[in-house]
Amino acid sequence: MGRKDETTRAWRGRSDRAMEHRLKRLRTESMKPAITHGDDEKAERLKSVTLELGWGRLIFAQTFPDNKSLLAALQKEGEARRDIAFYIRDPHVLLALAPQELFLDPSHTYRLDLSAYRVSRRQPRGFFIRRLSSQTDAEAVNAIYHSRGMVPVRPDFFWTNRDSRAVVYLVAEDVATGDVIGTVTGVDHHRVFNDPEHGSSLWCLAVDPQCRHGGVGEVLVRRLAEHFSARGASYMDLSVMHDNEQAIALYEKLGFHRVPVFAVKRKNPINEKLFTHPPAEYDQLNPYARIIVDEAHRRGVAVEITDAEGGFFRLSFGGRAIHCRESLSELTTGVAMSICDDKAVTRRIVEKAGIKVPEQMEASSGREEIEDFLRKHERVVVKPARGEQGRAVAVGLETVEDVERAVEGAREVCDRVLLEAFFEGEDLRLVVIDYKLVAAAVRRAPRVVGDGVKTIESLIRHQSRRRAAATGGESTIPIDDETRRCLANAGYALDSVPSEGEEVIVRKTANLHTGGSIHDVTADVHPKLAEAACVAARAIDIPVVGIDLMVRSPKRPEYVFIEANERPGLANHEPQPTAERFVDLLFPRTGLKSAKQAHTPEE
Structure with missing residues (x-):
């Protein structure tokens, strides 16, 4: 422009x-x-x-x-x-x-003296920085904003202003996938108001919490600094929350120093957490409880945290009080919980409702029966009959020896262990609230990208630290027998050094707690898959549930049912309005419907 x-x-x-x-x-x-x-x-x-x-x-x-x-x-x-x-x-x-x-x-204000700034010789690995250049870029940036709790921007605003000379939008793009994994906005003060100090400022630095590359934020800051330095700017300022230790450490590493500059904002619902005291023990809540507490607080629903470590809280409004543990509330009956708790029972209940399920058997059968089952299906899944967060689940086993080792590991979680026919495809989570589909996302197995220097074990530890920081400690990649087995099947070991840019899948399971990543497909999910999720929820008679299917593609109708989770992580599905729909269910009169309405399969 x-x-x-x-x-x-x-x-x-x-x-x-x-x-x-x-x-x-x-x-x-x-x-x-x-x-x-x-x-x-x-x-x-x-x-x-x-x-x-x-x-x-x-x-x-x-x-x-x-x-x-x-x-x-x-x-x-x-x-x-x-x-x-x-x-x-x-x-x-x-x-x-x-x-x-x-x-x-x-917030603190930090300043980088651009006359003293020195360009880094380090080149980004696996991604590159460029200007925002398409409507798709704008939508990806908004998705990152949502995931980081930032105020979204209309995508057409980004697109209309992509050629601005006063404002620059940079994005980081993953070389292998083409996904936008980070963003930063810069403002040239001289071009805005002929600033005599020739200043500039950095805003909205954000990296996708599921990003698999290190150093994305640092490279975005450096590229913006180099951009303004080339334009003759004398400094670049930024504002950072006083307790954001990780970001402050990065800025100080790059040469920023604090300056006595202040910002003032209005007291509005978006800023509420900045000028009011949150409920007692709020900081101890995990992201899955916090997203609901934030939405309730925004609507004026009273919040009492009853056990922060366990994610328990009580919501009250207009004489009605409901106790919750994250997305599990008193509206979910003990019977529905029991059905979800036992995977064999869940399977039988939904199968009677017409849902397609994979063939299954208990591992209590003898070795001969296991061999017959494996011979029939070629590859199988082993999982404890009761368990959560992907613990002791082994996928794609091809030998009796692997099955027996997996069964032994699963018995540490639950005495009853199930064998299930393996279905080749993608892991799809559908969140159903009030028997309507609210969000759908593909979950992908954890993977690392080689740099030609680090071992796979080192890459896993680096990736785990990034995932833990982005999810409040909720997501890490275990280094266990399942990880070793997955690597061995692909011809690797923990001490292998993948070449630069080489992608290595380190576990077969896509559970978020074991390092998997989640990718929103709500707009693309096939109506038959949405219908199956809602039918399964009705069969279990559960008002809030995460239905897991294995699918050929989210856009195709083929599927098999895997399990139902009575306490789905709503924070994993932004920008879909999962927390809004949850509070709507509990307290229907507390807020206007979101622009993104939940929908039934028929709509």
Whole structure:
């Protein structure tokens, strides 16, 4: 886009009338990263500047004549937006004007002196950095925002402003898959308001929590710094939460230093966690409980955390109180829980309802029966009859010896062990709430990407640390017999060194708790699969459930039923409105329906 550049040139020599016409046009084009300003258009640089960034406005406080005008700008914040007033000179004075409406953002400002910055010689492995260049990129960036709890942006806003000279959107792309795995936004202050300090700033740095590559965030920051340095910027600022130790460590490593610069925001539902005290023990909740507590708190539903470590909390509204453990609530009966708890019982119940199930037998049978079963199906799955989070599940076994070892391991979880016919395909999780499909996602087995230097064991440990950091410790890759067996079948060992860019699947199971990744396919799931999930939920008579199917493809109708999870992890399915639909079920009158409505198979 060249209009901001034209505006800058207008200040340097064109007539006031032509300049005024261009600025008026900028104000009326709401889909542009609009720069707005006050009435003093004869000044050397723009006054009272705000920059629209899609999630809200960046308000440059240093361009405002006084705190009253700055307050007036903040009071124009739109619904479901997060405006940020940055470079506040006197935050105490501004807050005193509207203490019930404003708060001081609990973030630190860090600055990188670009004249002293040195380019790194290290090249990214397995990904590269480029500008946002398509509508698909914009949708991928929004998905990352959702996964990180950030305010989403209309994809057409990104797309319309992809060629902006004042705002730059960079993305990291995985070389092997073509997926967007990270993003960062940069703002050139000089191009926005002819900043005499030639400053710039970094916003919305985010990396996909399922990213399998290390150093994505660092490379995005470096590329943005190099971009602004080439443009002649003197520094690059950023704002980071005071307790985000991991991010602060990265910025300090790159040469950023703290500066006494402050930001002020409005007290709105999006910012609520920043200016109110969360419920007692909130920080001890896992992501699966926290996403529901956040949604309830946003709606004004009272929250009492009864056991943070176990994920238990009680929600209350209008005289109604419901005790929950993550997505399991008192609305789920003990009978439904019992059905889901025993995989053999689950299979029999849904089979009677017409759901397709794989052939199954108990491992208590003799070796001869196991050999016959294996001969008939060639490959089998071994799993404990009762268990969760993928523990002791072995997939794709081809020999009796492997089956017997897997059975022995499964018996450490449950005395009863099941053998099941193996179905070649993808692992599909469908979340059904109130007997309607809310989300569908393919779960993929954990894998590492070689760099030609590290062993597979080292790569697994690095990947586990990244997954644990991204999921609050909920997802790691075990180094156990199942991992060793999977590697051996593919011709590897833990001390093998894969070549650079080589992808190695390290486990067959795709469970998230054992390092698997999840990929949203809600928009593409075949109606027959959605119907099967809802029929299974009705058969079990369970209002909230995760139905696991093995499918040829989410877009095709072929499937077999695997199991039902009475406590599905709702946090794994963003940007789908799983927490919203869950609270709708518990307290139907507490909020408006999301723009993304749950749907029945017939719709």
